[in-house]
Amino acid sequence: MIAAMARRLCFILHAWFAACGLASGSFECPCINNSSEGFAQLREKLPEFNVSNDYGLDGCKAYDVGHRNLGCARNALSFCSKSWCYVDVKLCRQNDEKCKDEGDKPGSRASPHCRSRPHVRSNPLSDVTGTEVFYSYETCGNINSYSDDDLFKVHAGNVVAGAVLAWPPWVVHEQGIDEKQSEFRGPEYNFFQHVLNLFDPDISLNVTLSGYTNQSVAITNDTSGGYSACVYDVAVGNYDVCIADLWITPERRLLTTFLPPLREDTFYLVVKRKPSQVHFWTRFHSPFKPFSFGAWASAIRACIEL
Numbered sequence: 001m002i003a004a005m006a007r008r009l010c011f012i013l014h015a016w017f018a019a020c021g022l023a024s025g026s027f028e029c030p031c032i033n034n035s036s037e038g039f040a041q042l043r044e045k046l047p048e049f050n051v052s053n054d055y056g057l058d059g060c061k062a063y064d065v066g067h068r069n070l071g072c073a074r075n076a077l078s079f080c081s082k083s084w085c086y087v088d089v090k091l092c093r094q095n096d097e098k099c100k101d102e103g104d105k106p107g108s109r110a111s112p113h114c115r116s117r118p119h120v121r122s123n124p125l126s127d128v129t130g131t132e133v134f135y136s137y138e139t140c141g142n143i144n145s146y147s148d149d150d151l152f153k154v155h156a157g158n159v160v161a162g163a164v165l166a167w168p169p170w171v172v173h174e175q176g177i178d179e180k181q182s183e184f185r186g187p188e189y190n191f192f193q194h195v196l197n198l199f200d201p202d203i204s205l206n207v208t209l210s211g212y213t214n215q216s217v218a219i220t221n222d223t224s225g226g227y228s229a230c231v232y233d234v235a236v237g238n239y240d241v242c243i244a245d246l247w248i249t250p251e252r253r254l255l256t257t258f259l260p261p262l263r264e265d266t267f268y269l270v271v272k273r274k275p276s277q278v279h280f281w282t283r284f285h286s287p288f289k290p291f292s293f294g295a296w297a298s299a300i301r302a303c304i305e306l
């Protein structure tokens with residue numbers, strides 16, 4: 001029976017994938033084809049970039065495999081063997097107005113206007129063709145590891161306003177002679193600094209010691225010494241980031257996003273043991289304990305039926 005069900009499930013999955021047509025991209029942001037605007041221009045200009053004239057234009061394919069010019073001679077880079085395509089950007093834009101006009105809600109699969117997939121502008125191709133050219137790995141079911149622009153574009157080159165709460169040894173504040181000479185260190189602070197150093201162009205961090213605002217202390221009824229207020233400050237934009245050795249509580253998680261925890265505290269719940277008397281029935285019952293009476297009954301019934 002299980003085998004039959006598994007087969008049916010496979011069949012359903014198979015049908016679903018066939019219907020999604022991964023070869024031409026997802027319906028929310030399909031690959032470009034010869035009925036898309038700008039297709040002919042792209043086809044004409046691609047050879048100028050030392051690639052064939054159907055590069056990225058023939059549905060989801062791993063176009064970069066073995067491509068020497070793109071650093072994929074040995075396919076060592078993570079994007080080399082991933083499939084992608086140029087997309088028909090007219091069909092990729094989630095348009096809440098059009099979606100609503102069609103009687104749907106954002107996120108609905110009924111219309112391509114209600115959903116989209118990540119797609120990235122190809123700057124050189126857009127400049128050369130004079131039209132907006134976008135590509136997408138996601139429409140082909142892959143993560144874009146070719147360009148990390150998306151990760152960087154939010155803060156790279158900016159000033160980030162950080163509030164720091166010192167809690168040695170994890171976040172240490174070293175007081176200098178005057179305030180300008182004071183310095184922060186400690187494993188958690190250093191980790192954060194290391195993450196910032198990966199951005200290009202650089203991020204300059206402007207930190208304020210115990211920088212949470214009194215207003216946020218009042219709103220959150222903070223009794224944690226500023227930690228909840230600091231998270232609240234990030235949520236409302238008083239600060240961009242709160243650098244502190246703080247707990248990720250459910251309330252705080254609702255307010256903003258956190259880096260993955262760098263360390264964990266372990267708590268033990270200690271309860272008094274209730275003395276229990278051992279009867280014959282308790283002993284008789286214990287081998288059957290893993291399952292309830294109902295579960296045993298249905299297991300036995302299933303065995304008999306088989």
Ligand SMILES: *[C@@H]1O[C@H](CO)[C@@H](O)[C@H](O)[C@H]1NC(C)=O
Nearest residue numbers: 030031032033034035036091
């Ligand atoms: C081109 O793509 C559009 C949108 O995905 C699709 O409706 C159309 O059938 C495609 N045309 C061809 C010739 O494949």
Ligand SMILES: *[C@@H]1O[C@H](CO)[C@@H](O)[C@H](O)[C@H]1NC(C)=O
Nearest residue numbers: 033034035036039057058059
């Ligand atoms: C468009 O592509 C389809 C299939 O990919 C092909 O059958 C058709 O002839 C093409 N149309 C033009 C105008 O090139």
Ligand SMILES: *[C@@H]1O[C@H](CO)[C@@H](O)[C@H](O)[C@H]1NC(C)=O
Nearest residue numbers: 047048049050051069070124
């Ligand atoms: C294309 O290849 C030629 C010869 O290998 C090279 O001179 C040229 O700079 C390349 N063009 C691009 C856009 O990479």
Ligand SMILES: *[C@@H]1O[C@H](CO)[C@@H](O)[C@H](O)[C@H]1NC(C)=O
Nearest residue numbers: 159160161205206207208211
């Ligand atoms: C850095 O933070 C201080 C205190 O919050 C502020 O007065 C100053 O204007 C900030 N500098 C920049 C460049 O944002």
Ligand SMILES: *[C@@H]1O[C@H](CO)[C@@H](O)[C@H](O)[C@H]1NC(C)=O
Nearest residue numbers: 211212213214215216217218
């Ligand atoms: C915040 O509250 C503290 C303690 O009540 C006070 O010393 C400090 O001046 C207040 N800061 C501001 C900016 O009002």
Ligand SMILES: *[C@@H]1O[C@H](CO)[C@@H](O)[C@H](O)[C@H]1NC(C)=O
Nearest residue numbers: 217218219220221222228251
């Ligand atoms: C803070 O305390 C006030 C009064 O005690 C209460 O009305 C308010 O709901 C509390 N706020 C939060 C976020 O717990």
